[in-house]
Amino acid sequence: MNAGAEGNPYESPASSILDPAVAAATLIPATKLRRFIHWLIDRCMVVGLLFLAMVGAGIVGGEAVFEWVETLAWWQDQLIGLAAIVLYYTAMEGLTGTTIGKLLTGTRVVDESGDRIGFRQALLRSLSRVVPFEAFSVLLAEDEDPRGWHDRWPRTRVVLRRRATAVPA
Numbered sequence: 001m002n003a004g005a006e007g008n009p010y011e012s013p014a015s016s017i018l019d020p021a022v023a024a025a026t027l028i029p030a031t032k033l034r035r036f037i038h039w040l041i042d043r044c045m046v047v048g049l050l051f052l053a054m055v056g057a058g059i060v061g062g063e064a065v066f067e068w069v070e071t072l073a074w075w076q077d078q079l080i081g082l083a084a085i086v087l088y089y090t091a092m093e094g095l096t097g098t099t100i101g102k103l104l105t106g107t108r109v110v111d112e113s114g115d116r117i118g119f120r121q122a123l124l125r126s127l128s129r130v131v132p133f134e135a136f137s138v139l140l141a142e143d144e145d146p147r148g149w150h151d152r153w154p155r156t157r158v159v160l161r162r163r164a165t166a167v168p169a
Helices: 022-025 030-063 063-070 074-096 100-105 119-129 134-140
Strands: 109-110 154-160
Touching: 022 063, 022 134, 030 074, 030 100, 030 134, 074 119, 100 109, 100 119
Parallel strands: none
Antiparallel strands: 109 154
């Protein structure tokens, strides 16, 4: 049993209230490897969701939908893929602060002070992902805090889900 300062077993345990600067400092950045793994999982999710959407559209619209998909130009195919990426990441990160890949790798997206991001930041992150060569920005980032353009521009960070334990003052 955890007793307070007076030896009272019913007293609340003592804890310090952290200011936002200290709380942000206790965040542990996700490593490049962890970020690559959740990127890979999320890309598989997007492809899988596009496949399910196509099958669903084929069931509802019939053979004409499959014929339309087969006649798409390269740029149309790319545009649909980019739209799916923007929708997936904006919806997932805007609603939950995470994606399926981030859930499986134990990471989440936060703003620079360590708070949950909103839809505006999630949308900015998602739109930043479609910039050519953006994926390499994480690989070229510092190892201590690997932030890509889609992190720096909307002022977000990808961190481990659990914060480091702060020592009470």
